[in-house]
Amino acid sequence: MKHPSQKIAREYFLAALPLFFLQVVFGLLASVKYVWGYDPLLNVAPFNIARTIHLNLLVFWLLLALMGATYYMVADELDTDIYSVRLARLQLWILLVSGVAAIIGYFFHWSFGMPFLEQPTLIKVAIVVAALIFLYNIAMTMFTNHHILTRTTATLMGGMVMLSVMFLFGIPFMGNLSTQYYFWWWVIHLWVEGAWELIAASLVAWSLIKLTGVSRRTVEGWVFAEVALVLLTGIIGTGHHYYWIGTPHYWLVWGAVFSAAEPVPIVMMLVDAVRDLLKARTLPIVNTLALAWLGASAFVHFMGAGVWGFGQTLPQINRWTHGTQITASHGHFAFWGAYGMLAIALMYGILPEISGRKPNGKQALSFAAFMTLNFSMIFMVMALLIAGIVQVYLQRVMGMDFLEVQNHLRVWFEVRLVAGCLFTVGSVLLLWDLFRLAARQPAAEAAAQPVPVPAA
Numbered sequence: 202m203k204h205p206s207q208k209i210a211r212e213y214f215l216a217a218l219p220l221f222f223l224q225v226v227f228g229l230l231a232s233v234k235y236v237w238g239y240d241p242l243l244n245v246a247p248f249n250i251a252r253t254i255h256l257n258l259l260v261f262w263l264l265l266a267l268m269g270a271t272y273y274m275v276a277d278e279l280d281t282d283i284y285s286v287r288l289a290r291l292q293l294w295i296l297l298v299s300g301v302a303a304i305i306g307y308f309f310h311w312s313f314g315m316p317f318l319e320q321p322t323l324i325k326v327a328i329v330v331a332a333l334i335f336l337y338n339i340a341m342t343m344f345t346n347h348h349i350l351t352r353t354t355a356t357l358m359g360g361m362v363m364l365s366v367m368f369l370f371g372i373p374f375m376g377n378l379s380t381q382y383y384f385w386w387w388v389i390h391l392w393v394e395g396a397w398e399l400i401a402a403s404l405v406a407w408s409l410i411k412l413t414g415v416s417r418r419t420v421e422g423w424v425f426a427e428v429a430l431v432l433l434t435g436i437i438g439t440g441h442h443y444y445w446i447g448t449p450h451y452w453l454v455w456g457a458v459f460s461a462a463e464p465v466p467i468v469m470m471l472v473d474a475v476r477d478l479l480k481a482r483t484l485p486i487v488n489t490l491a492l493a494w495l496g497a498s499a500f501v502h503f504m505g506a507g508v509w510g511f512g513q514t515l516p517q518i519n520r521w522t523h524g525t526q527i528t529a530s531h532g533h534f535a536f537w538g539a540y541g542m543l544a545i546a547l548m549y550g551i552l553p554e555i556s557g558r559k560p561n562g563k564q565a566l567s568f569a570a571f572m573t574l575n576f577s578m579i580f581m582v583m584a585l586l587i588a589g590i591v592q593v594y595l596q597r598v599m600g601m602d603f604l605e606v607q608n609h610l611r612v613w614f615e616v617r618l619v620a621g622c623l624f625t626v627g628s629v630l631l632l633w634d635l636f637r638l639a640a641r642q643p644a645a646e647a648a649a650q651p652v653p654v655p656a657a
Contacts, residue, residue: 202554202555203276203277203280204276204277204280204281204282204283205282206272206276206282206283206286207272207273207276207277207283207555208555209269209272209273209283209286209289209290210269210270210272210273210551210555211269211551211552211555211556211639212269212290212293213265213266213268213269213270213272213293214265214266214269214548214551214552214635214639215636215639216265216293216297217262217263217265217266217269217544218262218548218632218635218636219632220258220261220262220265220300221258221262221628221632222628222629222632223254223258224254224255224258224259224261224262225621225624225625225628226625227251227252227254227255227258228255228621229618229621229622229624229625230242230246230251230255231248231251231252231255232614232617232618232621233618234248234251235607235611235614235617235618236611236614236615236618245308246308250307250308253307253312253316253319254304254307256316256317257300257303257304257307257317257319257320258304259536260317261296261300262544263540263541263544264296265293265296266544266547266548267397267400267404267540267544267547268292268335269551270404270544270547270548270551271339271357271361271400271404272289272338272339273551273555274353274354274357274403274404274407275339275342275343275354275357276342277407277411278351278353278354278407279342279343279348279349279350279351279354281342281345281346281348282342283338283342284338284339284341284342284345285338285341288334288337288338289335289338291334292331292334292335292338295327295328295330295331295334296328296331298327299320299324299327299328299331302324303319303320303321303324306321306324307319313325313374315371315381315385316389317388317389318371318385318388318389322372325368325371325372326372328368329365329368329369329372332364332365332368333365335361335365336361336362336365339358339361340358343358351417351421352421352424352425353403353406353407353410353417353420353421353424354403356399356402356403356406356424356425356428357399357400357403357404359399360396360397360398360399360400360402360403361396361400363391363395363396363399364392364396364397364400367387367388367391367392367395367396368388368392370384370385370387370388371384371385371387371388379446379447379448382446383443383446383448386439386442386443387439389442390435390438390439390442391435391436391439393535393536393539394431394434394435394438394439394463394506395431395432395435395436397539397540398428398431398435398466398539399428399431399432401539401540401543402424402427402428402431403424404543404547405474405495405498405499405543406420406421406424408491408495408546408547408550409474409495411550412486412487412488412491412492412495412550413486413492420473423469423473426469427466427469427473428466430462430465430466430469431466433459433462434459434460434462434463434465434466435463437455437459438456438459438460438462438463439456440452440453440455440456440457440459440460441456441457441460441514441516441519442456443456444456444516444519444520444523445520445523453516456514456516457514457515457516460510460511460514460515461511461514461515463506463507463510463511463514464503464506464507464508464510464511468503468507471499471500471502471503474495474496474499475496475499487560488549488550488553488560489560489564490549490560490564490567490568490571491546491547491549491550491560492546493568493571494542494543494545494546494549494571495542495543495546495550497538497542497571497575498538498539498542498543498546500538501534501537501538501539501542501575501578502535502538502539502542502543503538504534504538505531505533505534505535505536505537505538505539505582506534506535506538506539509530509531509534509535509582509586510531510535512531513527513528513531521593521597521598522589522593525589525592525593525596525597526585526586526588526589526592526610526613527585527586527589527590527592527593528589529585529589530582530583530585530586530589533578533581533582533585534578534582537578542575545631545635548635548638549567549635549638552635552638552639553638555639556638556639556640556641557641558637558638558640560638566630566633566634567634569627569630570627570630570631570633570634572627573623573624573626573627573630574624574627574628574631576623577620577621577623577624577626577627578620578624580616580619580620580623581617581620581621581624584613584614584616584617584620585613585617587613588610588613588614588617591606591609591610591613592606592610595609
């Protein structure tokens with residue numbers, strides 16, 4: 202760690218981790234409801250509320266983790282302190298208070314009604330204020346004292362600006378449902394396959410430079426090419442969400458063509474990440490855990506977003522699979538690989554540098570968490586995929602009633618529940634390990650066991 206202000210990342214990570222665990226708990230609760238014959242929590246936490254909180258917490262903890270990593274990365278890249286730690290802490294508290302208020306409010310039906318964007322307008326305004334504070338703080342850090350921006354930091358800033366601007370389209374209420382969902386996808390799709398991809402690409406590039414010593418020229422060369430492809434395919438590829446919401450028919454063509462090209466930059470990212478890890482690195486591997494999560498993230502991102510996404514993106518296929526458990530399978534796989542695993546990799550890479558602890562101190566615990574989480578996620582994804590295939594055949598092809606089909610899917614929902622229980626166990630192991638890494642090392646122990654920090 203080069204600068205004291207980088208410690209603010211630790212506060213963001215410590216706030217994100219309990220939210221991650223709560224997300225898992227509410228996901229487990231929602232999956233239990235598919236299996237229960239009688240729901241004892243029906244009047245307290247019905248399925249729609251459990252699902253809403255599960256999805257909101259997904260976005261919430263990932264944003265906090267990525268923002269914390271951004272503060273650390275920008276200070277490291279520009280070799281300067283964060284412009285204002287107080288503003289960064291104020292932003293964190295605004296987000297925490299707003300997020301907790303939104304989650305509690307859902308139990309009292311204080312909701313806007315749109316998935317992922319259920320927050321009431323007042324809370325959305327508070328989120329916008331926090332985003333403006335964040336952008337101001339990062340911009341002042343970048344442009345004060347005439348720092349020379351790297352391509353990595355410029356890409357990151359572009360992603361954060363896009364993230365904030367796109368959120369604004371989720372605030373207005375529109376009377377026409379087709380119009381509302383037309384702009385709703387500007388937030389959901391252009392976050393996931395636009396802004397977040399820019400942020401992820403820049404953070405992956407920085408992580409590879411720090412952890413492996415691969416040359417900046419090599420990494421930043423492919424980042425720019427892949428970012429351009431992500432924006433080209435991702436923005437127009439929004440059309441695959443416009444197939445069935447009442448938009449003009451030309452979206453069937455545009456959505457199909459550009460959505461089919463969306464896996465291309467993902468494949469490029471996977472190939473380049475593997476090449477950098479295996480061939481181009483110049484430093485000895487110091488932090489095996491961070492690299493393990495980073496490499497696995499690239500592969501699962503490719504499988505979940507690339508293979509699973511492409512498998513249902515063409516309108517000829519999507520007409521049958523849309524809104525089935527196949528979509529849920531894709532969503533879990535893609536989000537976990539592209540962003541969840543990346544956020545965990547960043548925590549494993551950054552927390553030891555802040556706390557002064559050895560990054561690989563408890564390898565048995567760390568790799569137990571790694572294997573349990575990833576095995577159970579694959580287990581869950583496959584259960585949802587099989588359930589979705591059965592659902593398509595029985596409901597869409599054979600024309601069976603929706604509720605009757607659910608009885609035939611019950612066994613796969615039970616398998617998914619077992620996977621969810623395993624994932625919860627892995628989450629406990631992960632939190633235990635990361636909280637241990639976040640704890641400040643005693644001075645005497647730190648002096649006896651210095652932590653090697655690879656240079657850029």
